[in-house]
Amino acid sequence: MGERRTIGQYLRAHARDQGDAEALVFEGESISYALLDRRASQVANGLRAMAMPTGSRVAYLGKNSAAYFEIWMGAIRAGMVMTPVNWRLAPPEIAYILADCRPALLVVDPELAARLDPAPSCPVLLTEAASDGDLYADWRDSQSEADPHHDGGYEDVALQLYTSGTTGNPNGAMLTNRSLLGLRDNVSQDALPGWFVWSSRDVALVAMPIFHISGSGWGLWALQHGAKAVVVREFDPHRVLDLLVEHRITKLMIVPTALRIMCDHPRAAQTDFSFLETICYGGSMIPLDLLQQAITIFGCGFAQMYGMTETAGTIAGLAPEDHDVRGNDRMASIGRALPGVDIRILDADGHVLPAGEVGEVAIRSPSNMAGYFGRPDSTAQTIDADGWLRTGDAARMDADGYVYLADRIKDMIITGGENVYPAEVEKAIISHPLVADVAVIGVPDSKWGEAVKAIVVPTQGAEPQPSEIIAWARKRIAAYKAPKSVDFQSDLPRNPSGKVLRRVLRDQYR
Template sequence: MPSQLADFTAILTRWEHEHPDAPALTYAGTTRSWSELARRVRQNAAAQRAAGLVPGDRVAVLDLNHPSCLELTLACAQVGTANAVVNFRLAPPEIVYVVNDAKARVLFVGPEFAAAVAQVREKLPSVEQVIHVGGEADEYEAWLAAHEPDPEVHPAAPDDSFVQLYTSGTTGFPKGAMLTHRSMLAHSANVAVDFHLDGDSRVQVAMPLFHVGGTSYALLAISYGAHIFMLRMPDPAAIAEGLESQRITHTFLVPALLAAITQVPGVAERDFSSLQALSYGASPMPLPVMRACLKLFPGVMHQVYGMTEASGMVTALGPADHDDPAVAHRLVSAGTPIHGVEIEIRDPATGAPVPTGEPGEIWVRGEQLMGGYWGKPDATAAAITPDGWLRSGDGAHMDADGYVYITDRIKDMVISGGENIYPAEIERVLAEHPSIVDVAVIGVPDERWGEVPKAIVVPADGATVDADALIAYCREHLAAFKCPKSVDVLDELPRNLTGKVLKKQLRAPYWEGKERRVV
């Protein structure tokens, strides 16, 4: 069990000794054994130390999925550094913010992002070295090969962070969630109880490694010595082909991907009998997609709800609840807390527990929680109470059987296709446009993505609002997935007596007759 080991370096050493020739990771047709993976991680550790990195330093990765990112994370665990994995969907100004916030000293860049990094290189003062990974300009393999494996292991404390994933906040700027040996090991141990993952498991990692659905899922597999099959991009056809040909037992996907997979030609004729657990979450699952998936993947569907700050999933709705018509109402729930996680519904204003069935805010407690937000003690104190409860910002109620039903987002977050989008980020950009004087961004229903952002604006005196121009303006400053997909114009925004925009009132017409929820 991983919980019996102190850190991920000890786990890697265990599998290297117990199963040196067993497959650890397959990517792009190449499979490396546990002994090969361990050697590369120690070479990475040696290279980090040769570059002058010391415990507490950060490196950063801007790339599509690649084994080097996982090797870096494991080497960081050995050295005492941390890997800040950058969302590759961010716009250049956002990438600059994240890399600078992390104070990354070395930046690893995939070929698709080399040009973007070259354009902003002078804006990254903390970066001492840029290392290109993959493609014709690859420097990573030479960086490793220049060093013999370093056996020295930094004496990691349980609360040392070795991977830092960024999650946006209501201020409009991303925050680095410091995920620790304790939190990641606890997540692995807790998830394995309900998902029956072990050394014989074959785990598909299709989601991006900047997301807990990628990195946490990969570390879950490593915790139990399972064989990882990593995809560079979450391509629906490739995912379906891999599920069959690689005899995958466990995978995590977002509903938008599942919807696309159900439309892959010939998918109904494929053999998915090896699957033991297909987890999905991070955005709403439309009922037509749910029905198609239950037919395509019977008996293995697990709906999960989680967050970066908790290292991954905290609740799950298992196959029994998916397949039993007598409890069909539970399909709109997020399930029950997983092993090792406490969840309570609290009054967001007072922090007091609310009665069963009453709405409130989800509070989470357990060893899975992050060590805090990097460099942001005030934000950490606002998110985690002195007695160890994480305030999720999600509104919900819990029924008498312990099932959590998420109904709203207290922080106004929009979850579109599995990506967290905070209206404040978009509002901050639009507020600078000369044609508008006031703006609010809300989430509205979308058949493909669950929901998408909509901007509701008030024109400046004498100005005419051009919706296409506003959206194009956003694309200059934000990742495309964050940009509003539509713009509505009002004479004024509804506000309460204290001046706060009444977003619930703005959302109401668009969500009438629909179930708004987070999964």
């Protein structure tokens, strides 16, 4: 069993034991663990001087940076909670989150300050110098370096991430030290799958946005283990390829769409990536052609990670050994639960379903959130008294524990008494060579109750016919699942996190 240290205790230990080792690298600046520890204390003392209550939120509206991790570590040391805000949001959405979390301090990139409408009531610091405004670094460096030792406990909230809000206003998921660290603290290192194991020799690239758990969590895993985290302001394939080689990155977390952009970069095929050990991906399954291309270029192990904001990220995974360059059935799954995680597939009444039947995924894990900030009713609807978190994902589980996602429960289509999951239909259609993107919804139908409709974005210059899309799908899935109609659009509505807003599409046809 691992030692149950808090995030703050991990940082202190690394500063003591390997203070000269690099903790963060960002745009030419290298920050050692000793320096990160001192800066965390400075931030903490500055926050405590504001005389705000323990548990107050500290908001960050900016792109990825080393400063974000300094502020987060300092907020923890002050007994406060880091709350990054999605910088892609519109001003009213940003205003909603700031009004909801009521931060004691907001740190913002200067180019994003114009989105603060109305202006927040808390003090505001700028990450970089601008014509107007106080600079975060000046404020930090004016504080004492003495450690205030005002950390919270293992069950106290350390990070608050806002959910995507596909059906309404986002909720603030409260993640404790247990949520963020518990999967490794509750099992021995030997029990963890190899792709999930970290050490101080690892070098991780933090390329996913820090307002997602894939960004903040990935960076934290590096800091937890005394590893080196190379932070990228935002994803750029040319810059990422440079950093992979320059820092000999061993671990990379990326979404498949970004991986394809990297693979298609003209420099990728001519670069030696033998130092890279594991590419972890999430958000969607990896297409076989992309896996084949990526293995040829990078030659490392690939692991799919499944999780959500409310589970502090990854709670299940498909290991490298389950990936086959020729393809296999298990590559259609998200893998199996990590040690210490329980997964059940439940029916509408909460009964456990047998292997092979589709129901809702429920998770009981040390990494589950403490709840939604200020939303006890929503929390109770999501996590029951026994600690089972209802994900809203529909899936089946096979006899070996591999979980195969179907779709979101709320997006399920009932046509002629049969359940159809849009993701399954989309997977069949997206393989068509003239289809660039697709979303599937149910539309009212006098005969079937609901009929399956596909909204297709053609590849550039292509003009596919609805009949050929329908015929293509019918060859790959059951006829009742195939679309009854196909419409074409130039793009699909998405939220700031990139998820297709099927709700918006349904509204267009209702």
